[in-house]
Amino acid sequence: MPQIRLLGTTAFRVVMVYLILFGASVLALLAFVYWTTAGISTAQTDDTIRAEITGLAEQYRAGGLVGLSQIVRERSRNQRQSIYLLTDPGRRPIAGNINAWPEAETTAEGWLEFPYNRPVGGEIETHLARARHLSLEAGFQLLVGRDIQERLDLEQVMRSSLAWSLALTLGLGLLGGYFISRNMLRRIEAINRTSREVMAGGLEKRVPVTGSGDELDQLAGNLNAMLAQIERLITGMRQVTENIAHDLRSPLNRMRSRLEVTLMEEPDSDGYRESIRETIEESERLLGTFNALLEIARAESGHGADTLKPVDLSTVVRNASELYEALAEEKGLAFTAELEPELNITGDENLLSQAVGNLMDNAIKYTPGGGTITVSARKLGERVELSVADSGPGIPMDKRDDVLNRFVRLEESRSSPGSGLGLSLVQAVALLHRAELSLEDNSPGLRVILRFSTAPS
C-alpha cells in the first residue's frame, strides 16, 4: 500500500471504534452469562449445605451426639458429593468420610474451603471442597460440605471459552477492519492517482468506477462528470482560439493589403472612399464572426444555464418571423408560420431568437426564388417542437453532422455570404437547452427540428 499508512485511515479508525464498542458489548454479555451461571451454582451449593446443617442440628437436639453420629455415618456411606466429619474435642474423627479435620481457616461466617483426597475409580484425586463448620456442645465439631471440584472445572471451561470467544471476536473484527480499510484505501488511492494524472495534464483520465453504486462510486461518477465538463470547456476554448487564428487571419490580411495597395496608388478621393467602404464592410463581417463565436462559446459553456428563465417559444418565433417574412417575400419565397400560442419552456430568450433567426436566414439564403418556407411550433405531449423547413437544395445525408461544426460551409454555398457559424450556434443553443436537434429531408429541401422538453429538469 502506498504512502498512506493503513492504521491512519478514516476507514480503519471507524472500524476500530466499532470493534471496541462491539468488543465491550460482547464482553458485557459474556460476563453476565458467566456471573449468573457461576454465581447461581455457588449460591445453590451454599443453600444445600446450610439446609443440611439445619437438619443435622435438629437431629442433634433430638438424638444427642449418638444419634447425630449415627446419621453422619449413614449419610457418609450414601452421599457421593457430600462431605461429613464429626470430631471429638481433640479434633479426632468420630464419624464421616474424610479422615482428618482440614487445615483451612474457618471464615467469620463459618465457611471453609479445602482440598481433600477422594477415591475416583480406584485412584485418589485431590478435589476442592466447600464446607460449613458447626460447633456442638463440649468441644465436639461437625463439618458438612460438598465437593465443588466439578463446579470449578466447569467454571474453568467457561472462563476459557469466554476468553476464546472474545479473542475470536476481536481477531475477526481486526481482520475485517483491515480488509475493509484496505479496499477503501485502494479505491481512494485510485481517485488520488487520477487527480494527480489530471493535474499532470492528462485531462482525459477518469476515475475507475466499480459499478457497486455505493458512495465512493457516486463520488467517482461525479468527479468523472466534472472532468468531462472541464474537458469539454477546455476543448471548446481551444477550438475557438484555433478557429479565430485560422479563419480571421485571411480577412484581416485582405483588409491590410487592400489598404496598403490604396496607399501606394495615386491619391484619389474616390478610390479612397471605395477602399474605406470595403474595409468597413469587411470589418463588419469580422465583427459578426466574432460575435457569433462569442455567442457559441457562451451557449456552449452553459454560462446561461443558471439564467434560464421561463420563455414563451411561440412569441420568440413570431418575433423572428416578422423580421424574416419581409426578406423572404423580397426574394419571392412563400413564407408560412404555423404557431401554437403559449409554448412555455425554460430558456435563454436572446440565444433562442438568435438560433431561430439563423435557421430562417439559412432557409431564405439557400432556397431559390419561387420556393416555400414553413416555420411551425407546436406542443407534442411533454415536448415543444420547433421546425423550420424549406424547399431548397437541402443538405446531403453524409454532410448533416459536418455542417454543425464551426466554419463548415458546403461547396455550393460559397457564393452566398456567411461564415459557417449559423448552425454551430443552433447546436450550442440546443445543447444548452437540452433540446434535440435534427436535420431532416423535407424532399425537397431541408427541415431542421428542435425538440424542447417542457418537464422541469
Ligand SMILES: Nc1ncnc2c1ncn2[C@@H]1O[C@H](COP(=O)(O)OP(=O)(O)O)[C@@H](O)[C@H]1O
Ligand atoms: N436550409 C439550408 N438549405 C441548404 N443548405 C443549408 C441550409 N442551411 C445550411 N445549409 C448548409 O450548411 C452550411 C452551414 O450553415 P451555417 O452554419 O448557417 O453557415 P452559413 O449560413 O454562414 O454558411 C451552409 O453553408 C450551407 O451549405
Ligand SMILES: [Mg+2]
Ligand atoms: Mg447560416
